[in-house]
Amino acid sequence: MPTVNKAQIEEAVRMILQAIGEDPEREGLLDTPKRVAKMYEEVFSGLNQDPGEYFETIFGEDHEELVLVKDIPFYSMCEHHLVPFFGKAHVAYLPRNGKVTGLSKLARAVEAVAKRPQLQERITSEIANSIMDRLQPHGVMVVVEAEHMCMTMRGVKKPGSKTVTSAVRGIFVENAIARSEVLSFINN
Ligand SMILES: Nc1nc2c(ncn2[C@@H]2O[C@H](COP(=O)(O)OP(=O)(O)OP(=O)(O)O)[C@@H](O)[C@H]2O)c(=O)[nH]1
Ligand SMILES: [Zn+2]
Numbered sequence: 457m458p459t460v461n462k463a464q465i466e467e468a469v470r471m472i473l474q475a476i477g478e479d480p481e482r483e484g485l486l487d488t489p490k491r492v493a494k495m496y497e498e499v500f501s502g503l504n505q506d507p508g509e510y511f512e513t514i515f516g517e518d519h520e521e522l523v524l525v526k527d528i529p530f531y532s533m534c535e536h537h538l539v540p541f542f543g544k545a546h547v548a549y550l551p552r553n554g555k556v557t558g559l560s561k562l563a564r565a566v567e568a569v570a571k572r573p574q575l576q577e578r579i580t581s582e583i584a585n586s587i588m589d590r591l592q593p594h595g596v597m598v599v600v601e602a603e604h605m606c607m608t609m610r611g612v613k614k615p616g617s618k619t620v621t622s623a624v625r626g627i628f629v630e631n632a633i634a635r636s637e638v639l640s641f642i643n644n
Contacts, residue, residue: 459503461576462493469493499533502571509581510561510568515621516554520594524548524641525562534606535573543602543618545570545579549587550594550627561634576602576621584623595626597638 466489473480473488480489526546534541547562569582584598599622608615628635 459494459501460497462490462497464581465493465496466490467629468535499531499571500573502503502568505568505571506586507568510564511557511587513558513561514554514591515556517551517556517559518554520551520643521557522548522550522637523556524637524638525559526642528566530566530570530579530580530600530602531546532572532574532576532602534604535575537606538573538608539605539609541574541576541602541604541606541619543600545583546599546638546642547583547587548597548641549591550591550596550634552594555591555593557621562587570599576600576604576619580621580623584625588625593626595628595631595634596623597625598623599639599642 459563469489469492470480478485480486483644489545499566500593503579516615524546526544530545531540531542533539547566565583565586566579569579570587578620580598584596586599587593587596599620601618601620603616603618607617624635628638
């Protein structure tokens with residue numbers, strides 16, 4: 457199912473090109489509105505995806521200990537400036553009642569929430585909430601580290617600066633030892 461109205465994006469991009477004083481009819485720019493529309497369809501494809509749907513794949517595995525998928529690369533679009541921010545997500549959970557999901561599904565959930573106009577904080581909490589809702593684990597911990605192009609190529613211009621956000625749910629909230637175990641694996 458298409459997530460975006462490509463004809464409308466093409467029209468808008470033509471207008472932006474005109475507004476910056478460019479000629480949308482010059483050869484190099486002729487196909488640009490179409491390319492941008494296709495790109496937006498791709499980078500915003502998460503808008504019609506529910507990250508929780510991936511957690512329908514459940515293995516009744518008797519493992520109630522840590523599962524951590526770390527260094528999941530992602531690209532997203534800052535909702536304030538519509539420029540990229542990108543980095544890595546680390547997703548950990550402690551399964552309960554045999555509700556162990558496929559490892560790739562954790563990465564798919566990251567993709568689904570990243571491919572939207574986003575805030576880093578919201579990416580972090582949406583991943584944690586969808587795992588809590590669907591798998592009802594003992595706890596979830598999500599850590600996201602990212603570089604925001606809106607802080608590096610423009611504005612305050614601080615290339616190399618990184619933003620780290622975390623979302624902590626369930627047992628990880630009260631249990632500092634469980635939290636630090638996850639952090640030590642992430643930083644290893
Ligand atoms: N909390 C949060 N802020 C973000 C994120 N991405 C971008 N921002 C910030 O959003 C803010 C928008 O601030 P505004 O003052 O409305 O916009 P601006 O004039 O373009 O701000 P500057 O970037 O400071 O030039 C900036 O401080 C950005 O750094 C994010 O994922 N989370
Ligand atoms: Zn921004």
